Amino acid sequence: RFARVVADWEARGIARSWTDTFSAIDADGIETRKTGPMRWSAPAGLRSLALDLADGLDLESGRTVEHAAPFRVDGRDAGEVVLAMPEPQARRLADGIPVSPQEWEPVIAVALRWEERRWPVDLHGAFINGDPDVAFLADDGDRRGDGAPVLVVHTTGERAARHLDDPDAAIAPVTAAARRLLRIDVEPIAAHAHRWTFARPVRTTGEPFFRSPGLSVCGDAWGESAAVRTAWASGDALGRALAGS
Known part of the structure; x- marks a missing residue:
């Protein structure tokens, strides 16, 4: 795909x-x-690829996010929240995400x-x-x-x-x-x-993504080897799981 x-x-x-x-x-x-x-x-730049994939969606680009939680972003209702970023960055935004620390x-x-x-x-x-x-x-x-x-x-x-x-x-x-x-x-x-x-x-998880109710994580550390294709496949697999739930 x-x-x-x-x-x-x-x-x-x-x-x-x-x-x-x-x-x-x-x-x-x-x-x-x-x-x-x-x-x-x-x-x-790689950002152009992400923006192209989001074409046609209700997209807000360039906004600073301070805090994420299940079903909420910066204290506002947000439906399913996905943090598509390295785990250390995700942990800065979300308190207590049950994901093992990644190096x-x-x-x-x-x-x-x-x-x-x-x-x-x-x-x-x-x-x-x-x-x-x-x-x-x-x-x-x-x-x-x-x-x-x-x-x-x-x-x-x-x-x-x-x-x-x-x-x-x-x-x-x-x-x-x-x-x-x-x-x-x-x-x-x-x-x-x-x-x-x-x-x-330093190493990848071997799993395609992390999912919990209302707050999930994906990216190029989720898979067998770190690469752009891994990042895409991680987000694609998580998106399909969310759409099918």
Whole structure:
């Protein structure tokens, strides 16, 4: 079912196939190419996919929610409440949800822009092995399809944990690591750091979702492996269960 959803997104330009080839780069900069599953991108961001799925619904976007409880949001009647988010975030909103605590790994994503591309045009993306600062990097212009000379670099969990209170402090070590790994001899002309406190679950639950009367939880930690398809399948399965009850 998710493949049909993605095919529709592709037909309407909301998602685009990106690449089936990533590199693996070791700490000395030695690169090995690996072919695997097709990677996809959402040119307008993942939020655009969620908003597209909600098209036609009575949707209120951009509202801050302070508290959730069974059948209630911020003290108002709300019918069935679904928290589609990492468990630590769900626990901040809802008191005493009967879900086991989940451990998540943080990432700081650093976007680096040059005046022109300083890396091979067929790099696409690379997993970094053995580096204390960088775990993954991608040619973001290649991912988006606009050719912009921008790298997005994901830190290791250890480096991210040191800078969650000050993400900009990760820019210098991440820039140095990216330049060393890709042998770039000039500094970027712009850099931006984004804190991603709950980037990926350390382990998944194996269950499709959590459901209790009036308050349920779903997301990419609910399933066999963390991925966008898992997040969709979790929400789809929970939605079907609620609609059929």
